[in-house]
Amino acid sequence: MRTKNPRTPLSRERALAAAVTLADAEGIQALTMRRLAAELGVEAMSLYYHLPGKEGLLDGIVDTVIDEIDAAVRRAEATGVDTEWRTGLRQRFLAAREVMLRHSWAPALLGSRPTIPASVYAYYDGIVATLIGGGFSYRLAHRAIHAFGSLALGFAQEIFRPASAGGQTDVEMAEADLVAMAEALPSLTAMVTAEAHDAADPTLGWCDSQVEFEFTLDLLLDGLERARD
Known part of the structure; x- marks a missing residue:
C-alpha cells in the first residue's frame, strides 16, 4: 500500500x-x-x-524582513576584516539595502505601520552600539540616528512622491505632473529631467537610486567623523 x-x-x-x-x-x-x-x-x-488577522500578518512580515536584514548584517560582519565604525555602518546599511531591493514593497509597508516593531528597535540598538564603540557620545549618536533616518534600513524616504503601500510609484503620472509644472517650477523640473535614472539602476521609489543612496550615506558618515573629532 x-x-x-x-x-x-x-x-x-x-x-x-x-x-x-x-x-x-x-x-x-x-x-x-x-x-x-x-x-x-x-x-x-x-x-x-x-x-491575528490582516494587521497581524502585515506586522509579521515586517518582522520577517527585519530578521532578514539582521541575518544579512551578520553575514557582512562575518566576512569583513575591518571593524572600524564607519566601515561597519556602511556594510550594515548596504546589507539592509540588498534586502529591500529584493522586497521592493517593504519600504512603503514599514512606513505605513501604526506601531514600530520591537525588532526595529533592536536593529537600531546595534547601530547606536557601533557609534558608541567608535568613540561617539550618546548625544552625537542620537543626532546620527536622526540624520540616518530610513537609510539605516536600506532605503531613502521619498520627498515629493512617496510610493504607495504596494511599493510602486506611478512614474508616468509623475512625469505628466512635471510637464504641467514646468513653467511654475522650472529649476525643480530641470533637475528631475537631468537626473532621470538609468533603467538598470535599482531604485526603491521615484528618486531612490543606488548612486544617490551611497552618496548620501557617505556624506553623512564624513560629517559624523568631523563632528566626532
Missing part, C-alpha cells in the same frame, strides 16, 4: 515565509488572509491561530 507523504505542519514562520514570497511575486496589495491560505493549502481560519 502506498504511504501518504505527511503534510508540513502550518506554523507562523511558514505562513510568513509564504506571505513574503507572495508579496514579492504579486505585490503587497495581493496579500490577503484568504489568498495566503490558498497558497498554503489550508483553510483561511487556520491562519488565525498563528496570525
